[in-house]
Amino acid sequence: MSSPSERLAQILTEGRFVAIRELGEECAAELHTHAKERYLALEATIPQFRSSMNRKLFELGPPVLAIYQALLHDLGVDREPALRLAEDMLLAFYRKQLNRSPLLGAAMDIVFRLKPARRLLMKSMLAGEPGGFRFDRASDAGALLAFDVRECPLVTFARRHGVPEVVPMICRLDDLKVKELHGIELHRTGTLGTGAEFCDFRYVMAKK
Incomplete structure (x- = not known):
């Protein structure tokens, strides 16, 4: 099972082409850096679940939130475009996960x-x-x-x-x-x- 920090890295990697398309190469690189910084700031507030089911169901929350915060507060993207971009990056990652697990x-x-x-x-x-x-x-x-x-x-x-x-x-x-x-x-x-x-x-x- 992957940790939220690993999921963040995966979403940023799989969604990079989306970020470049919407923001350009330079801003996409900035998003990568700022999202990791935002995640580190959130890390202490992430609940430590014992149950593997709770950990699995929760794991995408912190990385998505970190990406969205970086878009809003560090890159100055407006709310609706930031939501759409964060979701498009999430979907790019999730579709790749499904394709990698044919069973x-x-x-x-x-x-x-x-x-x-x-x-x-x-x-x-x-x-x-x-x-x-x-x-x-x-x-x-x-x-x-x-x-x-x-x-x-x-x-x-x-x-x-x-x-x-x-x-x-x-x-x-x-x-x-x-x-x-x-x-x-x-x-x-x-x-x-x-x-x-x-x-x-x-x-x-x-x-x-």
């Missing part, structure tokens, strides 16, 4: 299609830890897997640093990830990151 979709398919695997996944999610993600089982007879996220440390972390607007771009990665599944869709009406009371996840079989 990911197959493994996820097994988890979603086998009831014992879903039960084991749900059990691990419900265990939780203080300050981490809090999942509640949800009732939905038509769903393969149904749960609600009631507490999200990504939202807490971003609010603490005054930039809650970065969270939705991380939420949207769930929609990209589910495309790796075959015949399974994610139905979701809201997320904590966009101001909803909870994130409702309903994984269902796609209609033919």
Whole structure:
């Protein structure tokens, strides 16, 4: 499992062509430097989770926040263009990760299609830890897997640093990830990151 600092380096590398396209070579190099400086300033505030699930779900928060802060405060990019650029860099990294893991979709398919695997996944999610993600089982007879996220440390972390607007771009990665599944869709009406009371996840079989 990668650390947030390793994820920052990967996002900056995989998203470099996006930064050069939008900012030019010189400013893209400055972004690289300032994002690392911003991350170092954030590092002491990153929660130290024991659970591997919490660490995995949280790992993109600090690097995305550092890149966004660098764009806003060090390079003087306006809010909306900074959000778009940070998300485009994140997507470049995430798509490369998916391409490097061709078996990911197959493994996820097994988890979603086998009831014992879903039960084991749900059990691990419900265990939780203080300050981490809090999942509640949800009732939905038509769903393969149904749960609600009631507490999200990504939202807490971003609010603490005054930039809650970065969270939705991380939420949207769930929609990209589910495309790796075959015949399974994610139905979701809201997320904590966009101001909803909870994130409702309903994984269902796609209609033919």
